[in-house]
Amino acid sequence: MKALLEILSDGKFHSGEALGKSLGVTRAAVWKKLKSLQSLGLRLDSVPGKGYRVQKGVELLEKQKITKELRSGFADSLEMDFFVTIPSSNDVAMSKARSGIKKNYFCFTEHQSLGRGRRGRTWVSPLGNNLYFSTLWTFYNGIAGLEGLSLAVGLTVVKGLEQLGVQQLALKWPNDVLLAGKKAAGVLLEVMGDPAGECQVIIGIGINIDLPTTSEAEKEINQSIAAVSQYTPNKVTRNKLAAVLIGKLSEMLTIFQQEGFGYFLNDWQNYDAFFEQPVNIIHGQQNIPGVAKGVDVSGGIKVLTADGLVVYKGGEVSLRRRIESYG
Numbered sequence: 001m002k003a004l005l006e007i008l009s010d011g012k013f014h015s016g017e018a019l020g021k022s023l024g025v026t027r028a029a030v031w032k033k034l035k036s037l038q039s040l041g042l043r044l045d046s047v048p049g050k051g052y053r054v055q056k057g058v059e060l061l062e063k064q065k066i067t068k069e070l071r072s073g074f075a076d077s078l079e080m081d082f083f084v085t086i087p088s089s090n091d092v093a094m095s096k097a098r099s100g101i102k103k104n105y106f107c108f109t110e111h112q113s114l115g116r117g118r119r120g121r122t123w124v125s126p127l128g129n130n131l132y133f134s135t136l137w138t139f140y141n142g143i144a145g146l147e148g149l150s151l152a153v154g155l156t157v158v159k160g161l162e163q164l165g166v167q168q169l170a171l172k173w174p175n176d177v178l179l180a181g182k183k184a185a186g187v188l189l190e191v192m193g194d195p196a197g198e199c200q201v202i203i204g205i206g207i208n209i210d211l212p213t214t215s216e217a218e219k220e221i222n223q224s225i226a227a228v229s230q231y232t233p234n235k236v237t238r239n240k241l242a243a244v245l246i247g248k249l250s251e252m253l254t255i256f257q258q259e260g261f262g263y264f265l266n267d268w269q270n271y272d273a274f275f276e277q278p279v280n281i282i283h284g285q286q287n288i289p290g291v292a293k294g295v296d297v298s299g300g301i302k303v304l305t306a307d308g309l310v311v312y313k314g315g316e317v318s319l320r321r322r323i324e325s326y327g
Helices: 002-008 016-023 027-039 063-069 089-099 149-163 215-221 238-259 265-269
Strands: 044-047 051-054 078-086 104-112 131-139 169-172 176-179 182-193 199-207 278-283 286-295 301-305 308-312 318-321
Touching (some): 002 016, 016 027, 027 044, 063 078, 063 238, 089 104, 089 131, 089 182, 089 199, 104 238, 131 238, 149 176, 149 182, 149 199, 149 238, 149 265, 199 238, 265 286
Parallel strands (some): 078 104
Antiparallel strands (some): 044 051, 131 199, 176 182, 278 286, 278 318, 286 301
16 A cells, blocks of 8 residues: 555556556556545545546655754654554554653554544544654653643644744644644643653644645534644645654653643743633533633643632543623
């Protein structure tokens, strides 16, 4: 499948016969492979007499291109894997953690069949359009030392996108990146190891780079979404963004290990999309109205409610903007 994808990545038409010769398979086998790629979300054109092409082509993730963008020697401290399709990059990173890997690890994939977001939600992952990856990092201060980490990761994604010219970025507590008020990226953290000592954190990140249509995806995840390509005058290449985020995440995680979320608190609040806005806190069956007042040093959101100022933690609740009605 990867060899076929590499041929089609140029966006030009290729006949079934030519594809079969290049791959050493029959035209029937080529057709089956093409159908498999389509089922993963790849946009294919089929024109009699011309053959098959990927609409606009596709920029495949390549280790060589990514490492070329990193500072000299830095890639030697990392281990990276690249896949066409896997169930979940977080699951692969978790397997690496169980294997006892010592280097910091990054797993990239063109497609996820079981990509997931916060609170068990689905992350829509069409092949080749976006950026899906996970990183594995070891911390030594126990789970308590990880408070606010998902917020710091979201902030790092914003900084990386800004570096490449993306505009209208904001953050929704605890870990969503917004573009013009719509979700463009999300973060999922999973932890394994000693709750009081050394533990491994798997950080999964999904970023919408170029979505052909948002209506179907919006129905599936039940919220408005945006793509990076809509909010930058320049094309954001997936390999360049991957390299930028590897560098920025590595820098942030090193600082976070020593300083915690407090180091990033003020910067995060500069991007807070809901600060001083009326919100609803969804806690189980409860719907608690209030006004968002930023976050505290633990990464909890401060909400002014009828009972006073209350701090809520990310694992407990969801946040929704409350639309005031008058009349």
